[in-house]
Amino acid sequence: MNLLNKFMNMDRRWIYIITTICVIVPFIKPIGLPTYTTPPVKNLYDKVDNTPDGQAVLISLDFDASTLPELYPMAVTILKHCFEKNIKVIITSLYIQGVGIAQIALEDVKREFPDKKEGIDYTFLPFVIPQLSLVILGMGEDIHKTFPKDYYGTSIDSLPMMKEIRNFDQISVAISLAAGAVSRSWITYANQRYGASVAAGVTAVMAAENYPFLQTKQLIGMLGGLKGAAEYETLVEKKLNIKTRKAACIGMDAQSAVHIMMIVFIILGNIAYFVARRKK
Amino acid sequence: MSHDPWIWIAVFFTFCIFSFLYKDNPFYRFAEHLLIGVALGYQLPIFWKNVVGPKVILPLQNHEYWLIIPLCLGFLWLARLIPKYAWLSRWPMAFSLGTGAGIAIPLSLQASVFRQMQGTMLTKAMLSPSITPVIHIIGNIVMFVGVITTLIYFYFSVKHVGAVGKVARVGIWYIMLAFGATFGYTVMARVSLLIGRFQFLLHDWLGVID
Known part of the structure; x- marks a missing residue:
């Protein structure tokens, strides 16, 4: 007693x-516990991997520092995947603080891919207005009008890779790495309004809420929390043979x-x- | 061990925040207040450079004077600070609510209600073993039953007794399972944040792990 x-x-x-x-x-x-790949992660990997020529992958880092451990490894791994496969990438953020995180992620990955050039292999779009629904709708109409200049102040019209990319029709998948309900906005405005392929990388807290959208194919794939990031890291390492530090996998034992x-x-x-x- | 002073500053604030686990103290409160101040300080110049500059000042310099109308509407928000004229802030609020609802409601209804209803409906193909794997057929039936019973639980115009009560009871089980899944994911999320901090301490600061 x-x-x-x-x-x-x-x-x-x-x-x-x-x-x-x-x-x-x-x-x-x-301990080295194994990580199994789940269908939502595999679907996203395949979608990114099969991006046709003339299209780009859009990664939106819609989070701030408070959810960095879960979402940052996702951003880094997807970027590595795209750079390794010579897939063009558009990076942006609908959060003010996300822009700084996107810049750090880009610099981190560019250390491993120093030959990747701004405007040719990737385009970094800045924060434009705090109304995220309007930004997504604007991108659906014309990315060039929504973002007249890139993050470094260069006119979007002058960037070679953006010459053929005008709206979601030239985006193979828009991936929202989101801490809150921002991925829902991408579903509502990009998928529902423009028929864009949308995927989400979300914090584990948000994962359960997003499963219904996988079932209806409104999300073509999803990375849920650190586990989702670890699964994607494992896929990238196995299929592309990239041997780098796997921040998410390291944390899975703990x-x-x-x-x-x-x-x-x-x-x-x-x-x-x-x-x-x-x-x- | 790292020689980067920024890493040491980050370590200091990490321990300041962790100190709250023992009990509330001035170090924790200092770190908390600094975080709010830094976050605001970080946002203001970006907001000025990326929004106010190119979207307001530059067009006005280029004689796009029609922008004065939304600008004035925006300034009316500040009327809330003067009690006598606070009612003026209802105009921009009405404008924001009107446009926001106009944009959001039709698309949200389609994305979150109609498409979800469509996804819940069982079709012949979804129940046919020759087209759909058996495990998915079971999943489809479980989902269908879950949606119907949960909706019945939230239908309060009929007393939850008899057959309705039994169906609603099944709905409660589904809701409990959903709570359990959400709680499990929440634990995972919080632990991930802790893991992130320890990775920083052990890798970036002490350098004892790869």
Whole structure:
């Protein structure tokens, strides 16, 4: 009974300490748990991989620093995939803070692909207005009018890769890496209004909400949280043989360890609760 | 260990935020306030450079004077600061609500209601083992039952007794399963953020992992 009381009244800081240990130990002694690819991730990979000539992949980094650990590895991996396969990329953000993150991601990936040139292999579009629905609708009409200049101040009309890209008709897939409900705006305005292929990379919190849109094919693919990012990293490594640091995969052991810890605590907590109730 | 001073600053603020796990303290509050200040400070110049400059000042310099109308409408938002003229702020609010609703409602209805209803409807092909794998057929039936029973649970014009009560009970089970899935994903998301910070500490700062 004494032990039961102690357990039921355990200081929450003990749980924090155990969580910390569960995160740190797998980093230092990796277990190497396997990551299986799920259909939503494979669908997105295939869609990006089969981008035809004359089209581009649009990546919108619609998040800020608070969700960086989940969404940043997605941005980096998709960019690597596109650069490795010589697929043209348009990078943008509907969040003010996302533009800075997009610039860091681009610089990170360009270190591995130094031959990629702005305006030829990729175009970096700046933040234009805070009304994200209007930006998406504007892109559906004419990207050149919505973004007269790129992030570096160069006229969009003068960029070679943008000469043939005017709207979503020349975008093979628009990928929204979103922390909030921004991916829903891409579905509503880009997919519903213009028939664009839309995919989402979302935080795990948002993943469950997005599954209905996969079922109706309004989303052609989805990366859900760190797990989704790890799956894409694994696919890129296996299929394209790119050997680089896999930030999401490295974290998956720790993720699994904490999940096991949570399951154990939930079971123990329930047992303790029912035993205590019976004793009353 | 890193020699980059920016990494050390980031480490200091990481520990400031982590210190809240022990208890509330001035270091945590300092980091929290600084975050809000920095975020606002970061946004203002970008907003000025990318929005106000090219969308307002430059066109006005090019004699596009019609922009004065939306500009004045925008300034009316500030009327809320003067109680006597606060009612003037209803005009831009009405304009924003009107245009926003006009753009959003038809498309949102189509994307989130009609397409979802369409996706829930069972067709002959969705139930035919020669066209659809058996596991997907089961999934389609489970989804169909889930949507109907959940909708019945939220239909409050009839008492939830008898047959309706039993169907609504099934709806509750579906809702509980949805809560469970959402909670599981939420745990995963929060742990991912913690993992991200520890990756930063162990990789970028201490350099003890690859």
